[in-house]
Amino acid sequence: MDFETMDKTYVLQTYARNYVNFKHGVNATLFDDKGKDYIDFTSGIGVVSVGHGNQRLADAISDQARHLIHTSNIYLIEPQAKLAKKIHELTGFDVAVFFGNSGAEANEGAIKLARKYGEKKFAKKRYKVLTLEHSFHGRTITTVKATGQEKFQQSAFAPYPEGFSYKKAIEDLYQSIDDETVAVMIELVQGEGGVKAFPKEDIQALAKFLKEKEILLIVDEVQTGIFRSGEFLATSLYEIEPDIITLAKGLAGGVPIGAVVTKHKDIFEAGDHGSTFGGNFLSTRAGLEALSILDEYKQSGMLDEALIYFDGKLKALACAFPELFTTVEGLGMMRGIRCKNDDILASIIKKGFENGVLVLKAGQSTLRFLPPLTISKEEIDEGFKRLENACQMLG
Numbered sequence: 001m002d003f004e005t006m007d008k009t010y011v012l013q014t015y016a017r018n019y020v021n022f023k024h025g026v027n028a029t030l031f032d033d034k035g036k037d038y039i040d041f042t043s044g045i046g047v048v049s050v051g052h053g054n055q056r057l058a059d060a061i062s063d064q065a066r067h068l069i070h071t072s073n074i075y076l077i078e079p080q081a082k083l084a085k086k087i088h089e090l091t092g093f094d095v096a097v098f099f100g101n102s103g104a105e106a107n108e109g110a111i112k113l114a115r116k117y118g119e120k121k122f123a124k125k126r127y128k129v130l131t132l133e134h135s136f137h138g139r140t141i142t143t144v145k146a147t148g149q150e151k152f153q154q155s156a157f158a159p160y161p162e163g164f165s166y167k168k169a170i171e172d173l174y175q176s177i178d179d180e181t182v183a184v185m186i187e188l189v190q191g192e193g194g195v196k197a198f199p200k201e202d203i204q205a206l207a208k209f210l211k212e213k214e215i216l217l218i219v220d221e222v223q224t225g226i227f228r229s230g231e232f233l234a235t236s237l238y239e240i241e242p243d244i245i246t247l248a249k250g251l252a253g254g255v256p257i258g259a260v261v262t263k264h265k266d267i268f269e270a271g272d273h274g275s276t277f278g279g280n281f282l283s284t285r286a287g288l289e290a291l292s293i294l295d296e297y298k299q300s301g302m303l304d305e306a307l308i309y310f311d312g313k314l315k316a317l318a319c320a321f322p323e324l325f326t327t328v329e330g331l332g333m334m335r336g337i338r339c340k341n342d343d344i345l346a347s348i349i350k351k352g353f354e355n356g357v358l359v360l361k362a363g364q365s366t367l368r369f370l371p372p373l374t375i376s377k378e379e380i381d382e383g384f385k386r387l388e389n390a391c392q393m394l395g
């Protein structure tokens with residue numbers, strides 16, 4: 001039985017997979033079982049922040065695996081404490097951290113925290129959470145309900161929990177707030193929804209308004225966080241101080257992890273929330289190493305250099321094919337090029353793949369780029385050369 005048949009027989013078919021069999025990777029280059037190489041502009045959807053086959057991360061993981069992988073949250077977990085301290089330092093805020101295993105789980109934790117805040121803080125309990133259209137907050141029943149995209153809220157999965165609604169635009173949030181609203185949850189740059197960065201003034205005005213009303217601002221930095229925007233948090237670029245920030249994707253370089261980061265340290269008490277795997281030795285040791293690598297990379301100036309270089313190449317590609325593309329979106333290493341339609345988008349991804357370059361799609365016909373943050377100039381050059389060829393084949 002070949003592996004494609006094995007997958008189709010024994011794995012629940014929830015993904016429209018491309019049956020390439022990758023065997024290993026070096027930074028932003030992947031190699032399949034036939035030895036063909038691919039420039040990876042996806043980093044496993046923003047996860048492999050430090051690149052494939054990163055030696056320092058691999059050494060930290062194997063060292064940790066030989067000592068301890070897991071004991072449970074009943075006991076002290078030294079790398080968990082260290083990673084929480086490191087996150088505290090990198091945010092520059094007076095925050096504490098809860099660790100889970102994914103972005104959706106981090107957002108679930110944030111919602112639980114907000115609802116308990118809503119019960120403790122107000123005479124009449126507040127529980128409603130407002131989100132935005134084109135947002136993406138996860139695939140659990142609750143985070144699907146929080147996600148502002150109709151296609152995810154299928155009636156097949158109903159009923160959904162109450163207390164969620166999504167609005168078309170930031171300005172619509174204001175009039176939707178009532179005396180039962182406890183939080184607004186947003187991405188600063190909407191990833192899955194089309195790589196859309198919100199204007200700084202709009203976000204700052206919203207943050208100020210919510211603070212006055214004592215309503216929580218939850219910023220979902222599952223995709224924008226961990227230097228993806230060029231800063232540790234996109235929150236720093238927007239110069240706001242959210243009540244709760246959620247992290248996941250790039251935090252441990254590929255080992256599953258999620259985090260709820262908050263300045264409201266006295267809401268949860270022992271027993272209120274938990275996770276069997278969350279924050280275990282393996283994932284937090286990987287997180288510590290990934291953050292050290294990325295922090296050093298940022299300090300050295302190399303990340304900023306890479307961002308500028310990538311930006312130049314991206315804009316040149318978009319300009320070269322006005323018949324295919326409209327606008328360039330996003331910031332940092334979270335970028336998009338809007339295509340004229342979904343057919344063009346699908347063809348570029350397919351032709352790009354054949355030419356040995358991996359790119360993603362996002363909502364609103366967007367060709368999406370989430371390369372490893374450590375991608376080299378040579379890999380950027382090669383990837384854009386292959387994409388250009390793919391675009392030429394369409395013209």
Ligand SMILES: *Cc1c(COP(=O)(O)O)cnc(C)c1O
Nearest residue numbers: 102103104136137138191222223
């Ligand atoms: C990917 C993503 C999630 C979901 O993360 P999972 O780890 O797949 O649960 C949530 N929010 C945002 C903004 C994301 O990009």
